[in-house]
Amino acid sequence: MKLFLKWALGVVLVLAVVAAGAISYMAGSPKDALYMVRYAFPHMHRGTLKVGDDAPDARLLALDGQTRFHIRERTAGRPLVLVFGSFT
Amino acid sequence: MQIYNDYKGHADFLTVYVREAHPTDEWQMKSNVKDDVCYVQPKTLEQRMAIANDFTKRFKYPLPFGVDDMANAADLAYSAWPERLYIIDENGRIAYRGGMGPFNYKPAEARAWLAGRYGEVKHPEKTEIAPKKS
Numbered sequence: 202m203k204l205f206l207k208w209a210l211g212v213v214l215v216l217a218v219v220a221a222g223a224i225s226y227m228a229g230s231p232k233d234a235l236y237m238v239r240y241a242f243p244h245m246h247r248g249t250l251k252v253g254d255d256a257p258d259a260r261l262l263a264l265d266g267q268t269r270f271h272i273r274e275r276t277a278g279r280p281l282v283l284v285f286g287s288f289t
Numbered sequence: 290m291q292i293y294n295d296y297k298g299h300a301d302f303l304t305v306y307v308r309e310a311h312p313t314d315e316w317q318m319k320s321n322v323k324d325d326v327c328y329v330q331p332k333t334l335e336q337r338m339a340i341a342n343d344f345t346k347r348f349k350y351p352l353p354f355g356v357d358d359m360a361n362a363a364d365l366a367y368s369a370w371p372e373r374l375y376i377i378d379e380n381g382r383i384a385y386r387g388g389m390g391p392f393n394y395k396p397a398e399a400r401a402w403l404a405g406r407y408g409e410v411k412h413p414e415k416t417e418i419a420p421k422k423s
Contacts, residue, residue: 227392229318229319233316233318236315236316237316239316240315240316241316241371244368244370244371244389245389247368247389248367248368250367250368250383250386251383251386252382252383252384252385252386253382253383254382254383255381255382255383256375256377256381256382256383257366257367258366259357259358259362259363259366259367260358260362261305261355261356261357261358261363262334262338262355262356262358263354263355263356264338264341264342264345264354264356266335266338270355272303272305272355272363273381275301275303275353276301276377276379276381277379278379279299279300279301279379280299280300280301280376280377280378280379280384280403280406281300281301281302281303281376281377282292282293282296282300282301282302282303282374282375282376282399282403283303283305283367283374283375283376283377284302284303284304284305284352284372284374285304285305285307285363285364285367285369285370285372285373285374285375286304286305286306286307286310286371286372286373286390287306287307287308287309287310287340287370287371287372288306288309288326288328288340288341288343288344289309289310289311289312289317289318289321289326289327289328
């Protein structure tokens with residue numbers, strides 16, 4: 202039984218090291234890997250929207266800082282390509 | 290923004306600025322330091338507007354633009370952070386849902402959807418001019 206536990210612990214450690222290495226490689230460095238786990242992983246399977254669903258609405262502010270409009274106002278008549286992102 | 294230039298006659302485009310992906314007070318990237326794109330995560334809508342305006346001016350960004358509110362309503366509704374593409378059809382339904390960026394942010398997929406409906410827009414390949422031999 203002790204031998205089995207030793208092997209199991211060894212396998213888990215090896216897998217953990219391999220996973221940490223893979224995430225570090227993807228992220229660029231071990232520090233970025235930690236940030237990826239903290240900031241990106243919680244978002245990876247967020248949301249349930251799928252093709253065919255009604256597009257949700259949200260109110261946005263135009264660059265003039267004054268005009269407010271809804272995403273769904275822009276969907277009349279033609280397809281709307283939505284590009285979400287930020288500067289950084 | 291080739292996809293915008295190629296299909297703006299058929300589809301509308303809207304860029305939605307959501308909360309920063311790599312601000313200096315969270316997960317800052319070396320590439321952003323190198324490119325001098327260093328911002329803290331905005332705490333007010335005015336700060337968010339200022340960054341959005343910096344972005345559009347720096348790149349002379351041509352697409353229609355909207356800024357998400359501080360409750361992150363658009364981000365939450367579309368699971369948008371850090372970047373994601375969607376196409377909504379004329380009936381207001383999701384026609385294409387892209388993956389979470391950056392690894393699964395694939396404009397080619399959105400382009401393929403548009404090409405499937407409106408035809409492919411081809412661009413002549415750029416041919417390199419060989420240097421003259423003296």
